[in-house]
Amino acid sequence: MQDCIIIGSGPAGISAALTLWANGKSFMLFGRADLSDKITKAELIRNYPGLSLVTGQAFCEALQAQLSEAKIAVTEEKVLGVYALNGKFGVSTKEGGYYESKTVILALGVETVKTIEGETEFLGRGVSYCATCDGFLYKGKTIAVLCTNKRYEHEVAYLADLAETVYLIPTYKGVELARENIKILRKMPVKIEGDQRVETLVFSAPPAEGAEARLKIDGVFALRESVSPAVLLSGLETENGHVRVTRDMQTNIKGCFSAGDCTGRPYQYAKAVGEGNIAAHAVTAFLRDGDQE
Amino acid sequence: MQDCIIIGSGPAGISAALTLWANGKSFMLFGRADLSDKITKAELIRNYPGLSLVTGQAFCEALQAQLSEAKIAVTEEKVLGVYALNGKFGVSTKEGGYYESKTVILALGVETVKTIEGETEFLGRGVSYCATCDGFLYKGKTIAVLCTNKRYEHEVAYLADLAETVYLIPTYKGVELARENIKILRKMPVKIEGDQRVETLVFSAPPAEGAEARLKIDGVFALRESVSPAVLLSGLETENGHVRVTRDMQTNIKGCFSAGDCTGRPYQYAKAVGEGNIAAHAVTAFLRDGDQE
Numbered sequence: 001m002q003d004c005i006i007i008g009s010g011p012a013g014i015s016a017a018l019t020l021w022a023n024g025k026s027f028m029l030f031g032r033a034d035l036s037d038k039i040t041k042a043e044l045i046r047n048y049p050g051l052s053l054v055t056g057q058a059f060c061e062a063l064q065a066q067l068s069e070a071k072i073a074v075t076e077e078k079v080l081g082v083y084a085l086n087g088k089f090g091v092s093t094k095e096g097g098y099y100e101s102k103t104v105i106l107a108l109g110v111e112t113v114k115t116i117e118g119e120t121e122f123l124g125r126g127v128s129y130c131a132t133c134d135g136f137l138y139k140g141k142t143i144a145v146l147c148t149n150k151r152y153e154h155e156v157a158y159l160a161d162l163a164e165t166v167y168l169i170p171t172y173k174g175v176e177l178a179r180e181n182i183k184i185l186r187k188m189p190v191k192i193e194g195d196q197r198v199e200t201l202v203f204s205a206p207p208a209e210g211a212e213a214r215l216k217i218d219g220v221f222a223l224r225e226s227v228s229p230a231v232l233l234s235g236l237e238t239e240n241g242h243v244r245v246t247r248d249m250q251t252n253i254k255g256c257f258s259a260g261d262c263t264g265r266p267y268q269y270a271k272a273v274g275e276g277n278i279a280a281h282a283v284t285a286f287l288r289d290g291d292q293e
Numbered sequence: 294m295q296d297c298i299i300i301g302s303g304p305a306g307i308s309a310a311l312t313l314w315a316n317g318k319s320f321m322l323f324g325r326a327d328l329s330d331k332i333t334k335a336e337l338i339r340n341y342p343g344l345s346l347v348t349g350q351a352f353c354e355a356l357q358a359q360l361s362e363a364k365i366a367v368t369e370e371k372v373l374g375v376y377a378l379n380g381k382f383g384v385s386t387k388e389g390g391y392y393e394s395k396t397v398i399l400a401l402g403v404e405t406v407k408t409i410e411g412e413t414e415f416l417g418r419g420v421s422y423c424a425t426c427d428g429f430l431y432k433g434k435t436i437a438v439l440c441t442n443k444r445y446e447h448e449v450a451y452l453a454d455l456a457e458t459v460y461l462i463p464t465y466k467g468v469e470l471a472r473e474n475i476k477i478l479r480k481m482p483v484k485i486e487g488d489q490r491v492e493t494l495v496f497s498a499p500p501a502e503g504a505e506a507r508l509k510i511d512g513v514f515a516l517r518e519s520v521s522p523a524v525l526l527s528g529l530e531t532e533n534g535h536v537r538v539t540r541d542m543q544t545n546i547k548g549c550f551s552a553g554d555c556t557g558r559p560y561q562y563a564k565a566v567g568e569g570n571i572a573a574h575a576v577t578a579f580l581r582d583g584d585q586e
Contacts, residue, residue, distance in 0.1 A: 011342055015563050018340035047311035049304055049566045050344050050352060052359040059343060066345040247540060247557075264540075266574040270308050273342045274567010281559040 001100045002026050004283050005091050007079050008107030008226070010036040011269045012260025014063050015276030016105050016283075021070050023284045028099060029067075030075050030091070035060050037149075037225070038109065039269075048269050059269070080130055082106075082233040084253050094130045103283045106233070106243060106251070106258040107276060108226045110267065114241065115228050116146070118192030119220070126198025126219045129227055131155035134219075138163045141218035144189070144201050145169065152223035153177050159221060167201070167215060185211070192220055229262055240264075249279040257282055294393045295319050297576050298384050300372050301400030301519070303329040304562045305553025307356050308569030309398050309576075314363050316577045321392060322360075323368050323384070328353050330442075330518070331402065332562075341562050352562070373423055375399075375526040377546050387423050396576045399526070399536060399544070399551040400569060401519045403560065407534065408521050409439070411485030412513070419491025419512045422520055424448035427512075431456045434511035437482070437494050438462065445516040446470050452514060460494070460508060478504070485513055522555055533557075542572040550575055 004020055006013045009031020017029045034040060042056030051059060067074065077093035082104055091099045119127055128134040131145075135158055144167040145156050156177055160166045166182045168175070175184060187207040193200040201215040229243045230236050237244045237252040242264040249257045259275035261267045297313055299306045302324020310322045327333060335349030344352060360367065370386035375397055384392045412420055421427040424438075428451055437460040438449050449470055453459045459475045461468070468477060480500040486493040494508040522536045523529050530537045530545040535557040542550045552568035554560045 015340070015342045018342060019561070019563070022340040046363075047308070047315040047570065048343065049308045049311060049359065049569075050341065050347075050355045052355075052362050054343075062343045062345075066342065069345050070339075245540070247538075266571060268312070268570050268574070270312070270566045270570035271574075272567070273563045274565070274570070276342075277340065277561050277563035277567070278559060281561070281564075 001088065001102060002028050003101065003287055004028075004103045004105060004280075005089065005099060005101040006030065006105045006107060007082070007091070007232075008109060008260065008262075009074050010039060010107060010109050010260055010272060011063070012109075012272035012276035012279075013105070013107035014067065015273035016107060016259060016280040017072050017276075018066065018070060019277050019280035020283065021072055023280065025280075025284060025287065028075050028101070029072060030077060030079050030093070033064075033074055033076055035063060035074070036109065039063075045269060078130075079232065080133075080227060082256075084233065084235065084256065087255075089255065094133065103255045103257065103286055104233075105249075105276070105279045105283065106229055106236075106256065106262060107260045107272075107279075108229055108232070108243075108258075108262040110241075110261040111148075111224055111226060111228065115231070116189055116192055116220075116222075118194075118198075119222065120228075120231055122192055122194060122198045122220075123231060125196065126194060127192065128219065128221050129224070129231075131159050131221055131223065134221075135159050135162050138219050140164050142216065143167070143219040143221060144215065144217050146171075146188075146220065146222045146224070148172065148224045150174070150176065155221075155223055156182070167217070169207075183208070189215075229258070248282045249275055250282060255286060257286075294381065294395060295321050296394065296580055297321075297396045297398060297573075298382065298392060298394040299323065299398045299400060300375070300384070300525075301402060301553065301555075302367050303332060303400060303402050303553055303565060304356070305402075305565035305569035305572075306398070306400035307360065308566035309400060309552060309573040310365050310569075311359065311363060312570050312573035313576065314365055316573065318573075318577060318580065321368050321394070322365060323370060323372050323386070326357075326367055326369055328356060328367070329402065332356075338562060372525065373426075373520060375549075377526065377528065377549065380548075382548065387426065396548045396550065396579055397526075398542075398569070398572045398576060399522055399529075399549065399555060400553045400565075400572075401522055401525070401536075401551075401555040403534075403554040404441070404517055404519060404521065408524070409482055409485055409513075409515075411487075411491075412515065413521075413524055415485055415487060415491045415513075416524060418489065419487060420485065421512065421514050422516070422524075424452050424514055424516065427514075428452050428455050431512050433457050435509065436460070436512040436514060437508065437510050439464075439481075439513065439515045439517070441465065441517045443467070443469065448514075448516055449475070460510070462500075476501070482508075522551070541575045542568055543575060548579060 191202040260272040553565040
């Protein structure tokens, strides 16, 4: 069992990883080898102490080199669920992995896309975050897919092979998928409705010419960079969509810490690395005090 | 009047300065051209994201270069007092300067030397932090000087020119002062006592062979890197010697923010730059909301 599992490979997650490494703790860092879209896409960072007027790409390369020097690997699996078990945590991934740790640090970043009303309520009852996990349930059915990045188009294609009709709702430009059974809608729904399961996707106005403002569907897939914190870890307290933390980055769940954009503004690299550092020290103290009990 | 005065040129103060600069705010940064002893003396920094295994000296040079590129000057005056006036702040320095600002950020670092019991109580009644300001009051008298750095020995010499007897209590090795009227004690006092003014310096045991554990003195000078936060700004709430702050680095005094080691552990560069960043954003928001009133 790991001392800690860090979820997120942005500046907060990396800062936490470097500090746990310096403190000699065992941990896994879940994220992407290219670390973070939000870093690499930053044009110029003007106020990060120690690196003058650095581009996002250069900052990202510096972080990658630093991880590599410290022999810290990024586990490239997408975390779908975190479970607070009896004094430990379980982490499950889309790739089918399951890992355990004494503590977790949620460094999830922030989604610019908000969750839809009803999404959390119907999770597991028609709402899914994982095409390859749940796609087979929708063979021959009608589904909607909220997709935030071209990177997930292969998952949309996978779903289109199974479902009869796919309403694809992308939040990016330049969709490259063209299939007869994929209908692209350029409007975000406002609500998911249903009785026991998802039945209707509600829009504030018809999402396309000739379409209804209320679409009958059997399921909704939300393919996003990250899962919202409260969905990822049941019982986690949030406030205006941000994880609620104390000054030492503790969440309301014992052994669970959080850092970076997901804890609130300012959405800044310096703030994120600071919080990642604090969280790693808090984890170290938590592990030490746990041993003394 | 400045938008902000930042006190302290360690990582927290510099991070705050870079962010205020990026936000287009006017400010002064008080500190030292060589920034911070604690940085330059750091052997190797292992966990600062973006700079791999950097020495303190190299980190310091990177920060200096960055300040220089942004044309941010360090005002090399020692701040002795901060005054919360009506909706603004006044800052006075040992060099006789007086400056005003709408907000302040205290990025004072932490003193490894604690204040002595009675020190705050007798400040201005026998306790002083400034040899050149108050030395003349002790002409022909007996004083004790607590000195934390060789850098202040010229102030001790200045005092020795005036006072009859100087008990010098250094916290560093290799004192270079040798005068007949300077007696070096290698023990820290535990208490300052007196009625209206300072009368006695109390030690837990005789501080030197043949000396008394209770020394009769007329005054005490404490020559330190920084003044303790609560002494610097009257009414500032502290907790175990650390400035009490909220998650967005506000102190209990409106318009006064704090960042870095002085707000508490962990004493880490990443934590300090993160807090400096947050404080600068909080100042920016405070200035904006003030304008709207």
